[in-house]
Amino acid sequence: MIRHFSCACLMIACLAGAATPYLSSTSFAQQPGARQGLPPPAVVIEQIKVQQVSSPAQFTGRVEAIEAVDIRARVTGFLHSVKFKDGQAVTAGDALFEIEPDQLDALVASARAQVARAEATRISAERTLARNRDLFARRTVSQAALDEVQAAFDVAAADVQVAQAALATAELNLSYAHITAPISGNIGRATFTTGNLVGSDSGSLARIVGLDTVRVAFAVKEGLLVTIRQQEASGSNLDPNTLKLSLRLANGTDYDTPGRIEFIENEIDPQTGTVAVRAVFPNPRHILLPGQFVTLYVQEKDAPSLPVVPQAAVLQDREGRFVYLLGKNNIVSQRRIDTGARVGNGWAVNTGLNGGEQVVVQGIQRLAEGMTVQPSEGQPVGGGS
Structure with a gap:
């Protein structure tokens, strides 16, 4: 108009x-009175807030399990029982499977009998050796006869050790019939049910994955790694403790627990020109699952705090960017600003604003220096665009 x-x-x-x-x-x-008889234009204002500003590096990461175990049978036998439900949480030492122990019990009993027999033979050989040594001292037996008795005793003693080793093996195999969880975590589906014949060649009976703490693996470009190495060589080491690691999940929500860099691989992948980096994240609620893709953000913890102006409030001409500020008596004025990094839907302001100012975010195109407006913090009341 x-x-x-x-x-x-x-x-x-x-x-x-x-x-x-x-x-x-x-x-x-x-000019004063240019809009005499017309109401002031309606505008929407927003107060400038000071925020911690940084430019996070963004990576695509994949969740990995730090601890994962495939449960396998170490002896052959029929599966007697499955002592867990698919997907349940287990603790190290919990019973998982029982392989029918009857045959293994019989082998242990046989091995114990062999130990007893070998021990009896050794005792008899020891007594014979003692008598022959006494007779040899009286010169009633020859040295050759004594040597034969000594050799018989040595063989009997060795047989005891062999029998004891066989018993230990049988007892160890019997213990393998009772399969327990080697780590704490969540167990998957049992691949065999009760009554099936299982053995060392049966493959995995189930898989346990530790979920309380997980890794996130991501790739860093070769150029960035070289820059970091150069900085380290010049004496400005990168302290992982100064970095803030955060995740965004597949549904667009942010993961609420920060992580830390665990290690960087010592070789660059020649096919991709990247180096693998792994970060560790606590996962007490088991939101992160191995194989899951996430977006990883890496930024400085102690980033500077700057005023942030909404993007909709920023205009630009030949002299640069500027905004309209609301002053006394609802009069607007231009303010030149120097913007920095993007922060959400706004710009960090290096110079020109201090925070707390009220800036026009809607109805900007109708404004000019010194114009009186009708401000609101919601949708503008009346007025055209």
Whole structure:
């Protein structure tokens, strides 16, 4: 409306031939009373807030289990019982499977009998050796006879050790019939049910994955790694404790527990030109699962705090960027700003704002320096666009 009105004034001045100076739409809008009889334009304002500003590096990561175990049978036999439910949480030492122990019990009993027999033979050989040593001292037996008795005793003693080793093996195999959880975690589906014959060649009976703490693996470009190495060589070491690691999940929500860098691989993948980096994240609620893809953000913990202006409030001309600030008596004024990094839907402001100012975010295109407006913090009341 102001533009149409000023054009009409310019046409009248030309027709009259008067020496009236040219007034642009902007300069006319700044004149007092230019909008006499019209209500001030409605605008939406927003207060500038100071936020911690940083430019996080973004990576695509994949969740990995730190601890994972495939449960396998170490002896052959029929599966007697399955002592867990698929998917349940287990603790190290919990019973998982029982392989029918009857045959293994019989082998243990046989091995114990062999130990007893070998021990009896050794005792008999020891007594014979003692008698022959006494007879040898009386010169009633020859040295050759004594040597034979000594050799028999040595063989009997060795047989005891062999029998004891066989018993230990049998007892160990019997213990393998009772399969327990080697780690704490969540166990998956049992691949065999009761009554099936299982053995060392049966493959995995089930898989336990530790979920309380997980890794997130991601790839860093070779150029970034070289830059970090150069900084380290010049004495400015990168302290992992100064970095803030956060995750965004597949549904767009942010993971609420920060992580830390665990290690960086010592070789670059020649096919991709990247190096693998692994970060560790606590996972007490088991939200992160192995194989899951996440977005990883890496930024400085002690990032500077700067005013952040909404993107919708920023205008630009030949001289740079500026915003309209609301002042006393609802009069707006231009403020030149120097913007920095993007922060969400806004810009960090290096210079020009201090925080706390009220900036116009809607209705900007109708404004000019010194104009009176009708501000609101919600949708603008009345007024055109």
